[in-house]
Amino acid sequence: MRALELLAPARTASIGIAAIDCGADAVYIAGPSFGARQAAGNSVEDIAQLCSYAHRFGAKIYATVNTLLRDDEIPEARQLVKALEEAGVDALIVQDPKVLEMSDTLIMHASTQCAIRTVEKAKGLESLGFGRLVLERELPLERVRAISSAVDAEIEFFVHGALCVCYSGECYLSEYLTGRSANRGACAQPCRSLYDLEDASGKTLVRSKALLSLKDYKLLERLEDLAEAGVSSFKIEGRLKSESYVRNVVKAYSEALDALIARYPDKYRRSSFGKVTGGFVPDLDKTFNRGYTELFLDGRRGQWSSMDAPKSMGEYVGTVARILPDGLILKPANAGISLSNGDGFAFTSRDGSIVGFRADRCDGLTIRCKRVEGLREGLRLYRNISAAFEKTLESAKPVREIRVNLSVDLSDGIRISAVTEDGRKACVQEKTPFDAAREPEKMLRTLEAQLSKRSGHYSFQVSEINDAVAVPFMPASFINGLRRDLAARLDAIPVNALPIRRGVKDPSSAFVLSYDFGDELMRSKYCVRHELGLCPRQGKAKKAEPLFLVNSGKRLRLDFQCAVCEMTVSTES
Numbered sequence: 001m002r003a004l005e006l007l008a009p010a011r012t013a014s015i016g017i018a019a020i021d022c023g024a025d026a027v028y029i030a031g032p033s034f035g036a037r038q039a040a041g042n043s044v045e046d047i048a049q050l051c052s053y054a055h056r057f058g059a060k061i062y063a064t065v066n067t068l069l070r071d072d073e074i075p076e077a078r079q080l081v082k083a084l085e086e087a088g089v090d091a092l093i094v095q096d097p098k099v100l101e102m103s104d105t106l107i108m109h110a111s112t113q114c115a116i117r118t119v120e121k122a123k124g125l126e127s128l129g130f131g132r133l134v135l136e137r138e139l140p141l142e143r144v145r146a147i148s149s150a151v152d153a154e155i156e157f158f159v160h161g162a163l164c165v166c167y168s169g170e171c172y173l174s175e176y177l178t179g180r181s182a183n184r185g186a187c188a189q190p191c192r193s194l195y196d197l198e199d200a201s202g203k204t205l206v207r208s209k210a211l212l213s214l215k216d217y218k219l220l221e222r223l224e225d226l227a228e229a230g231v232s233s234f235k236i237e238g239r240l241k242s243e244s245y246v247r248n249v250v251k252a253y254s255e256a257l258d259a260l261i262a263r264y265p266d267k268y269r270r271s272s273f274g275k276v277t278g279g280f281v282p283d284l285d286k287t288f289n290r291g292y293t294e295l296f297l298d299g300r301r302g303q304w305s306s307m308d309a310p311k312s313m314g315e316y317v318g319t320v321a322r323i324l325p326d327g328l329i330l331k332p333a334n335a336g337i338s339l340s341n342g343d344g345f346a347f348t349s350r351d352g353s354i355v356g357f358r359a360d361r362c363d364g365l366t367i368r369c370k371r372v373e374g375l376r377e378g379l380r381l382y383r384n385i386s387a388a389f390e391k392t393l394e395s396a397k398p399v400r401e402i403r404v405n406l407s408v409d410l411s412d413g414i415r416i417s418a419v420t421e422d423g424r425k426a427c428v429q430e431k432t433p434f435d436a437a438r439e440p441e442k443m444l445r446t447l448e449a450q451l452s453k454r455s456g457h458y459s460f461q462v463s464e465i466n467d468a469v470a471v472p473f474m475p476a477s478f479i480n481g482l483r484r485d486l487a488a489r490l491d492a493i494p495v496n497a498l499p500i501r502r503g504v505k506d507p508s509s510a511f512v513l514s515y516d517f518g519d520e521l522m523r524s525k526y527c528v529r530h531e532l533g534l535c536p537r538q539g540k541a542k543k544a545e546p547l548f549l550v551n552s553g554k555r556l557r558l559d560f561q562c563a564v565c566e567m568t569v570s571t572e573s
Helices: 013-021 044-055 071-087 097-102 119-127 141-150 173-178 220-228 243-263 387-395 440-451 476-491
Strands: 002-009 026-030 060-065 091-094 107-110 132-134 154-161 195-198 204-209 216-218 233-236 268-270 275-277 315-324 327-332 344-348 354-358 361-363 366-368 380-385 399-409 414-420 425-430 458-466 520-524 547-551 554-561 566-571
Touching (some): 013 026, 091 097, 119 141, 141 220, 154 220, 440 458, 440 476
Parallel strands (some): 091 107
Antiparallel strands (some): 195 204, 344 380, 361 366, 547 554
């Protein structure tokens, strides 16, 4: 039976705890440095607290140490790795192979920044000692299957969130344009910027579009396909995202993963313990997204671009029916549209830019707000912040509990034996200093009801009561004390967490991870020419090439490798 893991992002330790509560089997988070997200650093102390919380459920914490290191940074990185190990992290997510030599005990995962998209590279990285490989997002399912079949390492694959337009770890566009390196955690996101497209003669083909911006990834309906192809860890992107985003997405995918396992109970299981109950009903359309795509998973090109909406537009709610002095009246997209005070809206202006505004008050379909430049009748309006949904996410929080089975023996006082879902065992035994109950049946019902409650993060359930002798009367306070005592005893026993694979270094390996790509700034499966309907394979006349992206006076050359169906972006020369 193979364990399946839902891996959630966390900008902070508190968001990591929220992800665990919503059903994540593991969380990835950055320490104070070298985490490939300069805006998402955390103290080692906070990570230690997150580890302690996650380990209650056998959930794992992976720390990101996935920037490329300068030689003068190696001593600091070594100290960080040691501190993270002492904090209790279960593995490191690594880009630079030098980190492999910094710990003999920590498990190492090859980051998506390693751009793993071939069997040969996967085998090479495994030979260096990586126990898990985080594959490239642009891969077709058949390639995922081929890589999984060729290695013993665990396979991790992204299933949701923002998409880089290029192959991960091989983007130098931000550094070239702004001096901010993506491989140093400081990406300026030039793929979301607006560009003109020119042909070789200087003719402008497209003006002011986010030509490199992709929709967001969503593989909620493809988890079974991925599991069948060998994926064990399903990763959600978003270490810069809000807590409400993480809660919503994690709960949606956790429920989908539970449904998959319910269909194949003899084939799969979750990699951590604890049942999530209560809380909100997830809705991925109500959280940040640029529209969704499954990208190249089926080996076919689709409409991947979000060039008209590089920011989150949200759900389409209708058109502007009438402009008012203090707002507008909405013509709803359907009868189910309900607006709330504080909702956020967006629309595309005449020049192609995205304009957003907040509603001060909503009365039915009337939106009261400050004057918004560019609003006009007939505009398509989107809601990118649902105030009511955000409030529900905040107030209706799920509860995660470890299930505990209890057996009660009343033959000599009271003895309660407990077995958790992860196999820990504990018992309490007391002589009852009480007389026999006047109503034994009622006492037994009370005993079962008082024991079958929650204590801490445990959910107790009585499976049997042996009452071979007279049933003693036991006050509720006495029974509750026994239940709390059991919870404390279970807390003292480490959870029987499922192991994650440890890599084994091949001393004969000659594999070297290289990051030298010459003048190439990025390489991508995405193709601007195809997206705009300009590809000769689409029956269109070929434009004068190469094509160029132009932004603020800088020109970027586009070349098209049709044999492998890839596009490169490089400097103009």
